[in-house]
Amino acid sequence: MSKLRKSGLLLTFILLLVSVVTACGSKNNNASSGASLSASESASASASASQTASAPASSDDGATTKKVTDGMGREIEVPVKAQRVVALNNFGDLLALGVKPVGTINYYLDKYKDEPEAVAGIESVGDQEADNEKVLAATPDLIIVSNYFKPEVVDALQKIAPTYATTFGRTPYEQLDDLAALLDVEAQKQAFLDSFKAEAADAKEKLKGKIAAGEKVGILQFWSKKIYEHQTKVFTPLYEDIGFLPTEHVKTLTATTEVTQEAVPTNVADADRLFIMVDGQADIDTYNSLKESAWKNIPAVQKKPGVPRGQRTLERFQRRCAAMAAARCR
Structure with a gap:
């Protein structure tokens, strides 16, 4: 991990983290697609969804998929080892875990324009909102959103690839735990946290x-x-x-x-x-x-x-x- 990348991750964790909250959803998939919720509605969704387990999954040894319950309370089947992730949310969390998405929206690409190595090779799947045709063209095997997206928006994405909703309002560490379990990258999570704690x-x-x-x-x-x-x-x-x-x-x-x-x-x-x-x-x-x-x-x-x-x-x-x-x- 480059010095710039480690520095960027540390600074982000210190002052926002992650899953800002984000008032945290993309202007795009929320506003334009009708997926946005008010702050109080988002908090309510977070509270109810946090009652359910998120990434802990059930799968047989040797299986290529597993069943998980996401932040919307849906049981879905996802790859045990997703290879092509489209991140409409939690982009920074994925980079912290060493998972480079194959696609994201321009909102995130613009935020990382001063760190070109972080976004090199990542396809744009929309400007300030996801373009489902571009998402499809990215051939994802997993799509990550947040649970404040409206169900009909998530349902449309689910038709393209398994779509996992993270839980709005969790602590940065809880978000990392959730995604690390989902993506089976526990070792990478611990390595990041060890580095972060030392830098903090x-x-x-x-x-x-x-x-x-x-x-x-x-x-x-x-x-x-x-x-x-x-x-x-x-x-x-x-x-x-x-x-x-x-x-x-x-x-x-x-x-x-x-x-x-x-x-x-x-x-x-x-x-x-x-x-x-x-x-x-x-x-x-x-x-x-x-x-x-x-x-x-x-x-x-x-x-x-x-x-x-x-x-x-x-x-x-x-x-x-x-x-x-x-x-x-x-």
């Missing part, structure tokens, strides 16, 4: 003296002209591995929640710093406007800290976060 520990050490102990962070995601907040489990690595604390407001969240611009100052009043996730220049412009107007009295905004070495590390975390999107925050 190194990052934490480098941040000593740059980031005060016990700092609270407010995390806001701009997505499709809305703003979202996420419960703490979405950012498990940020809290558990780096050591930041959630705000008091975030502790009360049990699901991904849309928040108004007016409510943000109260919600992040006790934050020592803000992490802002954006999906393009329009979001950056909106944030810059807000911090000079409606959000100018937020304590974390007023601090306007300099950019010490440790802060640059955190900013790199944020930039890489958008590239993986997890399935979590997209």
Whole structure:
């Protein structure tokens, strides 16, 4: 694994992970195909689906397929060792597991344009939404989506190849466990986690003296002209591995929640710093406007800290976060 790839994976896990949440679904297969759910509906789907087992499978020794239950509660038959995966979600998770999809949408390809080796040879199966004809042309033996896709969209994909829905709202580590079991790449998962834990520990050490102990962070995601907040489990690595604390407001969240611009100052009043996730220049412009107007009295905004070495590390975390999107925050 190249230094760039390892760095990108670490930074992504630190600040989003994965399965962002993703307010996390592709604009494409959700909006254009009618597959999108509201944040509360997505959370509800996640809660109900998480009651069922996901990747643990039943198969006979020597069998080429196995039966699994996905995040939509469907029992489906999938390859024991999928060779040609089309990833409409969880693209970054698959790369972390050493599984290179044969196809994905341009959303992910664009996010990785600064890491050409990561996407070399991967076919586009649509722009901001999947084109089923292009998915078919990629000849997948497995398609991966998220369980916030509408059933009729998944049914159409199922006619092309076995389609597995991951569970929106799980922690980054739970998403990796699920996909590693599905794809039979447990060894690769453990290798990645060992590497990640070592790099996270190194990052934490480098941040000593740059980031005060016990700092609270407010995390806001701009997505499709809305703003979202996420419960703490979405950012498990940020809290558990780096050591930041959630705000008091975030502790009360049990699901991904849309928040108004007016409510943000109260919600992040006790934050020592803000992490802002954006999906393009329009979001950056909106944030810059807000911090000079409606959000100018937020304590974390007023601090306007300099950019010490440790802060640059955190900013790199944020930039890489958008590239993986997890399935979590997209």
